[in-house]
Amino acid sequence: MALLNFNVQDRPRQAYTSMAVLLIGLLIFPFIAAQFGNSWVRIIDIALLYIMLALGLNIVVGFAGLLDLGYIAFFAVGAYLTGLLASPQFAQLLESIVNYSPAVGATLVSWFGPGIQQNGIHLSVWLIVPLAAAVAGLCGALLGAPTLKLRGDYLAIVTLGFGEIIRIFMNNLNDPINFTNGPQGINSIDPVRIFAVNLAGEPGSRANVVLGGFSMPSVNAYYFLFLFLCIAIVFVTARLQHSRLGRAWVAIREDEIAAKAMGINTRNVKLLAFSMGASFGGVAGAMFASFQGFVSPESFSLTESIAVLAMVVLGGIGHIPGVVMGGVLLAALPEVLRHVVEPAQVAVFGKVLIESEVLRQLLYGLALVLIMLNRPAGLWPSPKHEDRPDAAETNKGEAFPA
């Protein structure tokens, strides 16, 4: 990666230039992509959501070395929280409580008032995002607590179980009290509204967002929101990495007993890692729900957890630019294939020989195998310190004062 360099500590000038170039590229990107159709921007929107997830998981897996296979659960928590607090769903919840237990229901209805009973709760995005982060973070700590003594394979199995538990909860928490609307999922979730600008476009605008006489497609508006959140998350994780806490996480990853002996309270520091990672997942989930307007348990299956983990591992575990790249590649490539492969086959052979979905699975597996064989540390791993730079020279001096 000679062109772009993000090593702020060693080469600040080059790193900041790279960042500026990248930022300009990212800012004009959707306008170029939109020329080829909004679906391309939409693909990138989804990729940005995956990057947020991968960055969150990177804290847990990459920094602290805790293999978490149920990470998508926190994405689900954020998404369903948004579904409950920014859609008509809460009205259904109240209704089911009234049916189940009129006494409790009446109290709740009088508490929330008739407006909420009719239309549900519609919180603003300014509340949803911090709330999603907080609730997912809390879930992260709660799910992390029982696993504190586990490592490696055992931790992976337990977290995998937790991920499935959350999904099954979402699938079944519709009876007798309807929290999640079960397998049908929650729909008509409010789009994001920032300073009275509806990112989905006002009704009748054909999904165009008008901002002071300047109009752009809704997907572009979401692109900028997600880009902003991604940059914020990159910023936070990068700062955490080079801090007292980041070092404590890596110390736990490298040798937990030695970390304890150095005075690191491994319980608290691990819970913090789970919780920070989960809160980013929660934010991504909230954005996903608002963007799609619909959530259902299908979106939070084990495959999704594995996909996010694959982004982290394939990009370069523990290295933020690598993780971002892994996220872009694994989230966008399948969609690109879907758009390119079938038309290409039609053009060449006159018919579709291999469906893109099949090809996607094939390439996905092949890519993972090849990368693990040839670049086991990921496509863009952390820069290694020279193993023995100018060893002869430094050894002359004080290597052995004896």
Add this chain to the structure above:
Amino acid sequence: MSEKVILNISGVNKRFGGLAALTDVGIKIMQGQIYGLIGPNGAGKTTFFNVITGLYQPDTGTFELAGKPYSPSAPHEVAKAGIARTFQNIRLFGEMTALENVMVGRHVRSHQGVFGAVFRHKAARQEEAAIRARAQELLDFVGIGAFADRTSKYLSYGDQRRLEIARALATDPQLLALDEPAAGMNATEKLALRELLVKIKAEGKTVLLIEHDVKLMMGLCDRITVLEYGKPIAEGVPAEIQKNQAVIDAYLGGAHK
């Protein structure tokens, strides 16, 4: 040398099932001493070490550090109280640089949390700079300052030992506990280690040392305790220990007479 007691431990018992690993072991270390703990293989030296530093829970025992009782219930609490240790089989944070390893040692004496890390306000920046400066200072002190940016797992064996000592010193310990620091070292490296320990002592630090190399111990330690089968069999200055019949029997067997 001041006559302040740094570590006062008595009546430690530890059983693993039917095995009495430690029976009524005690130790009393004065400030500024290098205190040796020796004994044949399997005598319980490392077990005693692990009990002192909170890795194992003792069945009984009273623990006092610098006149204050401390509870060896969790290793991080012990480190905070002021005992820092190294390990018999080196346990560095392999992927981190030498400097970062020592910076981790400052964890327990610093405070910045998530807020400070993300916003890097003035206090956070100052603390971070202080951690870095102190870590570099300690690397220089143990003589590997030039290797600060090397990945620690690629350091030579002797330098890894030094790095582990620097990392332990970074916690500002009242007592530095070293578990077989000379294990696997050649004669030159042992000599260098010995000089380092003398240097640490000259800084006013107190050291508890487990070691097999009797020659090294006799010249270095102010006092020595000998363990055998989990029981203390002798305690005294090196000259006394050398002549003690029970110690000679323990090491050479009773039949040599």
